[in-house]
Amino acid sequence: MQNNLFIYNTLSKKKELFIPIHPPFAGIYVCGPTVYGDAHLGHARPAITFDLLFRYLLHLDYKVRYVRNITDVGHLENDADEGEDKIEKKARLEEKQPMEVAQFYINRYHLLMNKLGVLPPTIEPLASGHILEQAKLISTLIKKGFAYKTESGAVYFNIKEYQRKYESYGRLSGRNLDDLYSNTRILQGQSEKLNSFDFALWKIADSNHLMKWNPYPFRNGYPGWHLECTAMSTKYLGKKFDIHGGGIDLLFPHHECEMAQSFAAYGKDSVKYWMHNNLITINGQKMGKSLGNFITLEQLFKGSHPLLNKDYSPMTIRFFILQSHYRSLVDFSNESLLAAESSLTKILKAIEIIKKIKPSNTSTLDINSLNNKCYEALNDDLNTPVLISCLFEGVKYINSLNEGLDKINSDDIETLKNLMNTFVFKILGLENEKNNDKDEPFIEELIDASLNIRQIIKLNKDWSTSDKIREELNKIGILIKDRKNDVGWERE
RNA sequence: GGUCGGUUAACCGAGUGGCUAGGUAGCGGUCUGCAAAACCGUUUACGGCGGUUCGAAUCCGCCACCGACCUCCA
Structure with missing residues (x-):
């Protein structure tokens, strides 16, 4: 290369x-x-x-x-x-x-x-x-x-x-x-x-x-x-x-x-x-041991510090740091950590979605140029904020394909998949913290089965029962996504 | 005090002398039985004052404010 x-x-x-x-x-x-x-x-x-x-x-x-x-x-x-x-x-x-x-x-x-x-x-x-x-x-x-x-x-x-x-x-x-x-x-x-x-x-x-x-x-x-x-x-x-x-x-x-x-x-x-x-500041001041204004990683992971509104996962912290350029100052705040959490989820969701995208004969998207932009960003003194903005362009593509608003051929779909996996997991080193259940296939079958039954209930327009099922599944952390002709779900 | 760096919209955060960064939050819409998600659209930007230029947030000068280092700190 x-x-x-x-x-x-x-x-x-x-x-x-x-x-x-x-x-x-x-x-x-x-x-x-x-x-x-x-x-x-x-x-x-x-x-x-x-x-x-x-x-x-x-x-x-x-x-x-x-x-x-x-x-x-x-x-x-x-x-x-x-x-x-x-x-x-x-x-x-x-x-x-x-x-x-x-x-x-x-x-x-x-x-x-x-x-x-x-x-x-x-x-x-x-x-x-x-x-x-x-x-x-x-x-x-x-x-x-x-x-x-x-x-x-x-x-x-x-x-x-x-x-x-x-x-x-x-x-x-x-x-x-x-x-x-x-x-x-x-x-x-x-x-x-x-x-x-x-x-x-x-x-x-x-x-x-x-x-x-x-x-x-x-x-x-x-x-x-x-x-x-x-x-x-x-x-x-x-x-x-x-x-x-x-x-x-x-x-x-x-x-x-x-x-x-x-x-x-x-x-x-x-x-x-x-x-x-560069350093990380807290209330505009350098976080440092001698100043005593530091938040340990353990405290961040557990949310156990007076300045923390909640706990933040290791990957949220990693993404939070990668969202700014390494030579810029970063100021700690709950707001930006929360934003990092949502952003990262959005990227990881898209990477799940792309697995299900079906190829067309033609492409309406220019994946190769996106790929080049990703490399250009990193080559420019490891400009991760720009790289991440490119990855969001990829996210946009994936969601748009999922909505049927764009088309993609099988070569491009491989390039896009490869691009997202390479940059997100291999280079940025992010991980999907939710995908670590050993009995995942079994759970998937279980949920699919209950959703199949719910589809029949929906055909009968029994909305209160179908809403009840959605509600119950939501209680155990399953988010139902009804679509025009089918139904999807994900773990919260 | 010395040296260096910063000041971008509600928040985070890139960037270039002339072309929408991106994300988060908000608002409006599409879709949906409803909801969520997704998609589309959208809201006050470039600390202040001058200068260079056809044109500067981007270059130069001055000022203000903030920070780092000058002690150990990642």
Whole structure:
């Protein structure tokens, strides 16, 4: 298949044609969660955005290696390079081993992502499992003169030195080092650093610290946060790989530091395309753990949050997120979730209806051009809102065919079926949550039988009895649709 | 304060210098024994003020408001 995929590169601030470094392979690295709490709506966005990218690249026949890490060490609670490790704090509060906390939330994360139809990445590395790789990277950086060891044994990245040699710190996030000088907060306990914005590569653990390692030549400590992504992406994708993704809130300082580390260590850019998804807001404010204004996915699925009017299914959430472009801000509201629910139902219904459409000798619809429009939408930086509008055009076609207002030949009907199935299920990753009954054929026969009897009653114009049957079936969730010459039904 | 981004109809949400995005909700109609569904039609759009242009919601400038990052955050 001809690849015409353009993606917006944060580094160049332009949409660029996606040309992988080693076709037919494509390498993606996405920053995954820090596992110290349940995933909330905000976590669903990058997971779904890059799941879409993963699915589309697979559909385009790329051999995709998709690495999404788990941060289970090194992410500190408070100010830069100070404060307590997030996972360790949770462990202390819950009287558990840090690895127990991490494992618990890893399991939860997998469960929730699975519900959202997010495919597992092909590699899901843990930061704690790559201490040696991180130590080796620190040694390289020290050897090349971009990192320094302090008296206590901690190691920091020397941004000033990096800037002197390469003049490229701030390139990704559009930051200017002089501004950083004047704007960076002076934090307590940073006397060891040469400059306030130098970031930690290796931290020394105090006596209470539970998670500590001794990878030669560093001891009694743990790695800094930015380090893991460089170490693990290099290990699994190489020193230069295709796509690095993550939330836009990670752009600075995390990705900027990552980029600097890699460049310093290997003398070249490690990433060809940087992609950033936008955030989800709630009442116009970023949904975030530290702000405490988040709604967890579990709460959404159960409707158990004061701001929720009802429960929303995982597929409603997925569709809600895909309805906006990944680089746009999305504001949470019951109204838009409700709208997403109705819209998705409409699409899924049409996909059921198309199975029953009978072909004609001719077509009055241009299915091929619709097919092209779908690809054009995705190729334009994964423009899912436009893709969805095209799919609604397909829905319109299907309903119109069902009404007998349009005609379609058997080739076109296959194309249309294939188009809807491919884009809705395979690429957008949506699922029909209602179609999971094992005894469905039996139920169908049962309902068909009762409706056949009702048709006889209707012929006798016994409206009250036929209405009664409709009412009774409706009570158990069956919706009757009387038509001119026959009758249809569906589950509510 | 610095940097960056946004402001589209009731709500959500794309987009282009001139041609109906789409969805949800509402209203009217067709169909139906009735209802539902479906179909058809339809309602106040492009934050404000200037400028460029034959023409701007789309380009430029200024202003207002909102947000993100500058600390951990997806």
